[in-house]
Structure formats: structure tokens, C-alpha cells
Amino acid sequence: xxxxxxxxxxxxxxxxxxxxxxxxxxxxxxxxxxxxxxxxxxxxxxxxxxxxxxxxxxxxxxxxxxxxxxxxxxxxxxxxxxxxxxxxxxxxxxxxxxxxxxxxxxxxxxxxxxxxxxxxxxxxxxxxxxxxxxxxxxxxxxxxxxxxxxxxxxxxxxxxxxxxxxxxxxxxxxxxxxxxxxxxxxxxxxxxxxxxxxxxxxxxxxxxxxxxxxxxxxxxxxxxxxxxxxxxxxxxxxxxxxxxxxxxxxxxxxxxxxxxxxxxxxxxxxxxxxxxxxxxxxxxxxxxxxxx
Amino acid sequence: xxxxxxxxxxxxxxxxxxxxxxxxxxxxxxxxxxxxxxxxxxxxxxxxxxxxxxxxxxxxxxxxxxxxxxxxxxxxxxxxxxxxxxxxxxxxxxxxxxxxxxxxxxxxxxxxxxxxxxxxxxxxxxxxxxxxxxxxxxxxxxxxxxxxxxxxxxxxxxxxxxxxxxxxxxxxxxxxxxxxxxxxxxxxxxxxxxxxxxxxxxxxxxxxxxxxxxxxxxxxxxxxxxxxxxxxxxxxxxxxxxxxxxxxxxxxxxxxxxxxxxxxxxxxxxxxxxxxxxxxxxxxxxxxxxxxxxxxxxxxxxxxxxxxxxxxxxxxxxxxxxxxxxxxxxxxxxxxxxxxxxxxxxx
Numbered sequence: 001x002x003x004x005x006x007x008x009x010x011x012x013x014x015x016x017x018x019x020x021x022x023x024x025x026x027x028x029x030x031x032x033x034x035x036x037x038x039x040x041x042x043x044x045x046x047x048x049x050x051x052x053x054x055x056x057x058x059x060x061x062x063x064x065x066x067x068x069x070x071x072x073x074x075x076x077x078x079x080x081x082x083x084x085x086x087x088x089x090x091x092x093x094x095x096x097x098x099x100x101x102x103x104x105x106x107x108x109x110x111x112x113x114x115x116x117x118x119x120x121x122x123x124x125x126x127x128x129x130x131x132x133x134x135x136x137x138x139x140x141x142x143x144x145x146x147x148x149x150x151x152x153x154x155x156x157x158x159x160x161x162x163x164x165x166x167x168x169x170x171x172x173x174x175x176x177x178x179x180x181x182x183x184x185x186x187x188x189x190x191x192x193x194x195x196x197x198x199x200x201x202x203x204x205x206x207x208x209x210x211x212x213x214x215x216x217x218x219x220x221x222x223x224x225x226x227x228x229x230x231x232x233x234x235x236x237x238x239x240x241x242x243x244x245x246x247x248x249x250x251x252x253x254x255x256x257x258x259x260x261x262x263x264x265x266x267x268x269x270x271x272x273x274x275x276x277x278x279x280x281x282x283x284x285x286x287x288x289x290x291x292x
Numbered sequence: 293x294x295x296x297x298x299x300x301x302x303x304x305x306x307x308x309x310x311x312x313x314x315x316x317x318x319x320x321x322x323x324x325x326x327x328x329x330x331x332x333x334x335x336x337x338x339x340x341x342x343x344x345x346x347x348x349x350x351x352x353x354x355x356x357x358x359x360x361x362x363x364x365x366x367x368x369x370x371x372x373x374x375x376x377x378x379x380x381x382x383x384x385x386x387x388x389x390x391x392x393x394x395x396x397x398x399x400x401x402x403x404x405x406x407x408x409x410x411x412x413x414x415x416x417x418x419x420x421x422x423x424x425x426x427x428x429x430x431x432x433x434x435x436x437x438x439x440x441x442x443x444x445x446x447x448x449x450x451x452x453x454x455x456x457x458x459x460x461x462x463x464x465x466x467x468x469x470x471x472x473x474x475x476x477x478x479x480x481x482x483x484x485x486x487x488x489x490x491x492x493x494x495x496x497x498x499x500x501x502x503x504x505x506x507x508x509x510x511x512x513x514x515x516x517x518x519x520x521x522x523x524x525x526x527x528x529x530x531x532x533x534x535x536x537x538x539x540x541x542x543x544x545x546x547x548x549x550x551x552x553x554x555x556x557x558x559x560x561x562x563x564x565x566x567x568x569x570x571x572x573x574x575x576x577x578x579x580x581x582x583x584x585x586x587x588x589x590x591x592x593x594x595x596x597x598x599x600x601x602x603x604x605x606x607x608x609x610x611x612x613x614x615x616x617x618x619x620x621x622x623x624x625x626x627x628x629x630x631x632x633x634x635x636x637x638x639x
Contacts, residue, residue, distance in 0.1 A: 037401045091619065097400065099622065103615050106610075109535065114608055116600055228408065270416060276406075
């Protein structure tokens with residue numbers, strides 16, 4: 001019984017970790033090429049979740065099936081990411097990290113409150129029926145939770161292949177490693193940064209959709225509140241390092257779920273953060289150093 | 293005195309809140325403007341001060357409805373007032389010191405996130421530890437010092453005078469401090485940490501002091517705020533407060549105390565006046581001649597009919613302020629461009 005409970009908690013930790021992982025990888029990819037922490041990143045989660053609801057529940061006069069709605073929402077948010085970058089960040093990209101970071105706070109305020117002013121603060125949820133838990137070797141899971149893990153693992157694999165096997169991935173890594181060297185080698189780094197913004201924002205939106213699937217209902221502040229958790233995973237893995245972010249996300253997911261099961265459910269975010277502070281005090285560069 | 297009329301009462305409110313935010317901004321300015329520390333958890337120090345004041349002055353729980361707090365001192369007013377403010381200052385400084393211990397030695401980005409997240413965690417503590425904070429019900433019987441002796445209007449004016457005096461006092465002390473060798477040391481750390489280290493300064497200790505001083509000022513602001521409103525509720529202490537203070541500092545000009553106060557007044561005046569947006573909109577509609585009455589709705593569309601529209605737009609404007617100031621006027625309205633050049637350079 002004790003063991004079952006332990007196992008079940010671990011599995012929930014992995015499920016939440018897989019949601020965090022998608023967001024953390026997206027954030028860390030954009031950090032890799034832009035070199036500033038994007039406080040507006042949480043809004044990509046929010047917009048992903050809300051667009052999916054609107055597309056699926058007929059706000060725009062169409063009610064797409066949920067998976068289609070999610071894909072459309074993710075692509076739209078990817079484009080939004082590129083637009084945000086071009087309007088707000090590119091014009092000051094030569095001014096160092098601090099102005100960019102402060103601008104990103106402004107952008108997060110603009111995006112979040114435009115949404116909130118438009119749709120109000122009341123909670124929404126995805127049109128998902130309640131599901132029965134199936135038993136897999138003693139672990140209780142719904143099909144949805146299983147689906148979330150699968151989507152996340154596939155996304156991680158796709159990002160791995162993208163980085164290692166495609167020309168775009170290699171250019172991204174080159175830009176991240178040394179932008180001027182990449183420029184000299186004939187890489188159009190501005191273009192690469194835009195493409196990275198698309199991938200990063202789309203990953204954020206996907207993470208938001210997965211979050212909404214698991215933890216409905218949600219409000220316009222959902223992304224901003226979850227940002228702390230995503231930051232924790234990103235920093236834990238060593239900022240700018242996608243594989244580190246995946247690992248960090250799993251640790252944070254486990255810490256949050258073990259903490260809230262065995263200590264107190266009131267401090268979920270605190271567990272994520274305590275782990276992070278503990279690790280940073282010992283290893284300021286995060287658990288995974290090295291190049292990405 | 294007759295009841296203050298609408299406009300006057302509005303101005304007194306704006307001025308009082310403006311002074312309180314002026315204090316908050318001065319505190320943040322010590323962190324960011326003078327020392328270059330990215331503190332995105334300022335609201336935690338403000339909240340710590342407010343709760344400290346509430347705890348030392350709240351009446352026993354038996355006299356309050358919905359009370360679940362178990363710690364109170366019930367200090368009598370007005371004599372307990374200075375003690376309460378001292379407690380607020382101390383607790384604000386202490387919390388800043390503790391948060392600083394874990395994070396001042398982290399680099400810029402890590403510090404920004406650590407303070408942001410620790411403030412979030414502190415907010416969770418305020419909501420959940422009802423034995424200390426009365427949870428989300430809040431502490432709603434914080435005494436207003438001197439209220440028993442004065443009429444409502446006279447008290448508003450007297451409290452404004454007190455807050456203004458506190459603001460001037462802190463301003464003078466800070467100006468003095470920043471001109472002293474300690475102030476130069478802070479700026480030295482801001483401009484080049486390695487240079488300060490090479491001169492034998494322990495930069496982590498300097499940062500920690502800066503953090504504690506700014507936190508103590510924010511704590512004082514919290515205490516003043518608690519006694520002004522007479523209630524302390526968790527919903528008042530959200531991350532928006534931190535970023536409003538940031539907006540005030542950036543607008544006024546980082547590393548300028550005049551800028552900090554000026555920016556705070558501008559931002560507070562703006563936020564408070566947005567409550568008139570819909571009134572103004574309706575008024576303009578009503579005075580426009582018949583033939584033109586279609587213009588406004590055509591330009592702006594019908595304003596979305598939900599109660600969060602105006603508050604949301606207020607924060608959209610704050611966001612736009614961040615973006616515009618950083619892009620077009622990094623030194624803010626009253627700042628010195630030479631001071632800003634050094635901010636944000638790392639390594």
C-alpha cells in the first residue's frame with residue numbers, strides 16, 4: 001500500500017514533469033539564441049490554452065475537434081511569438097540582456113491583460129469528459145494522462161532530432177554558441193532567431209494546452225503563475241541547455257508531487273523552488289553544464 | 293469640517309498612496325538603481341511590513357469575526373504606532389536579508405528569478421498560514437492611529453501629513469547615504485563587481501546590506517499602508533505591486549531619488565484616475581452632438597462589458613510604459629543617462 005502510493009506519486013510527478021519539460025525546453029531554446037530570460041513566456045502557455053478553448057468551444061463560430069484546435073492554437077501562438085519578437089525585442093536586441101528582460105515584463109503585462117480585459121477573469125476549461133482511471137500494473141492513469149506523457153516524449157524526441165539532425169538545429173546551436181562566429185560562417189542569425197522564437201512560443205503553447213488538459217479549469221493568470229515552475233526547471237537544468245531543462249523538469253515535477261503528497265499540498269510551488277535554491281547554492285551553473 | 297468633497301478626497305487618496313509608493317520605489321531604487329540588483333520580489337517586503345504592523349496592533353481574536361490568527365500584541369494607539377512601524381521596518385529588512393542570503397551571489401538572471409519566485413512562495417505562506425496571517429480573510433481591524441481623536445476628514449489629512457513627512461525623512465536619509473562612501477561603494481558594485489573585488493571589497497556583503505536597506509524601506513511602507521487602510525489582505529500583495537513599483541522607478545529614472553518619488557506619483561495618479569475612464573467615455577458621448585455620436589463607438593467599439601476591463605487596461609498601459617521607457621528613454625524622466633549606462637552590463 002505504501003509502495004503503491006509512492007509509485008503513484010512518482011507517476012504523477014512524471015506526468016507534471018512532462019508538462020513542465022515542454023515549456024522549459026521552449027524557454028531555454030529561446031534563451032540560447034537571445035540571451036535573456038523571457039518573462040512573457042508564461043503568456044504563450046496562457047494563449048495556447050485559451051485559443052484551444054475558443055477554437056474548440058465555438059467562440060470564433062467554429063468548433064473544431066480538440067486535437068485540431070490545439071494544433072491550430074499552437075501554430076498561431078508560434079506566429080505570435082515571432083511577432084512579439086519583431087515588435088518588442090529585435091529593435092533593442094543590441095542593448096544587452098537587462099533592457100530585454102525588463103521589456104519582456106512589459107510584454108507579459110500587455111499580453112496577459114489584453115486577454116483578461118477581453119475575456120474576463122472567470123475560469124474556463126477544455127471540453128473534456130471525465131475519464132475513468134485504468135489500472136496499469138498497479139498504477140491508476142486516465143487515457144488523458146497517458147496521452148500527455150506520450151505527447152511530451154514525442155515533443156522531446158522531435159526537439160532532439162531537430163537540434164542534432166537538421167540544418168536548422170545546427171544553425172540554432174551555432175547561433176547559440178557564438179552569434180558573431182555563426183554570422184561570419186554565413187548563417188542568417190536574425191532569421192534563425194525568428195525561427196527559434198516560433199519553436200519556443202509553440203512549445204510554450206503546447207505546454208499550456210497540456211497543462212489545461214491535466215489541471216482545468218484555468219484563468220488568464222495561469223501562465224504567469226506557472227512561470228515560476230518553468231523557470232525553476234530551466235535554471236535547474238542550466239539555462240540555455242535543452243537536455244538539462246528536460247532533466248530539471250522531471251526533478252521539479254517529482255519534487256512538487258512528493259512534496260504535496262507527503263508534506264503539505266499548500267506549498268507546491270515552494271518545493272519546486274527549494275530544490276532549485278538548494279542546487280544553485282552547490283552548483284550555480286545548474287545540474288547540466290556543457291554546450292547544447 | 294464638512295465631509296471632503298469628491299475631488300479633494302480623491303486627491304488626498306492619490307497623494308497618500310503616492311507617498312507610500314514613493315517609499316516603495318525609493319527602496320527598490322537602492323536595489324536596482326544604485327546597486328544594480330534585479331529584485332522582482334519587492335512586494336514580499338512590503339507585505340512583510342504590513343503584516344508585522346497588523347500582528348503587533350491587532351485586537352485579540354475574540355473581538356474580531358472570522359479570526360483564526362493566534363498571534364497578536366494589541367499595542368494601544370497612538371503610542372504603539374512608532375513601535376508598530378519599527379517592527380514593520382525591521383521585519384521588511386530581515387526578510388530581505390534572508391532572501392538576500394540565498395540569492396545575492398547569483399548572477400543577474402538568477403537573482404531576478406530567485407526574488408520573483410521567493411516572493412511567490414512568501415505569498416503562498418501568507419495565504420496558508422492562517423494562524424499567523426488570518427489567511428485570505430485578512431487582518432481587518434488594524435487600528436488607525438489617532439482616528440479616535442479626529443473626524444474622518446481631519447484624520448485623512450493628518451495621516452497624509454505624516455506619510456509625507458516619512459517620505460521626506462527617508463528621502464533625506466537616502467540622499468545623504470548615497471553621497472557617503474557607502475553610496476559610492478554601492479555604485480562601484482553596480483559598475484564593476486570585479487573592480488570592487490579587486491579593491492578588497494566583499495561585494496556579497498555590500499549587496500546584502502543594499503538588499504536589507506531597500507527591504508526595510510519597503511517594510512516601513514507596508515506598516516504605513518496597513519495603518520492607513522486599517523486592513524491587510526493577501527489579495528493586496530500580488531506581483532502586480534512589484535511591477536507597478538518597477539514601472540514607477542523606470543519612468544522616474546533609476547538611480548535618481550527624485551525620479552523614484554516623481555515616478556511613483558505619476559504612476560499612482562494614473563492608476564487611480566483610470567477608474568474614471570468609463571465615466572469620461574460616457575460623458576464625452578453625452579456632450580457630443582447627435583451627428584458625431586457614432587464616431588467614438590466606431591473608433592473604439594463598444595467597451596467590453598466585463599468588470600475586469602478597466603483594471604486590465606490599466607496594466608496594459610503599465611506594460612506599454614515598460615516597453616517605451618526602456619526603448620526610448622532608458623534614463624526615465626528625471627534620471628541621468630550616465631548612471632544608466634552602467635546598468636545592465638555584466639561580466
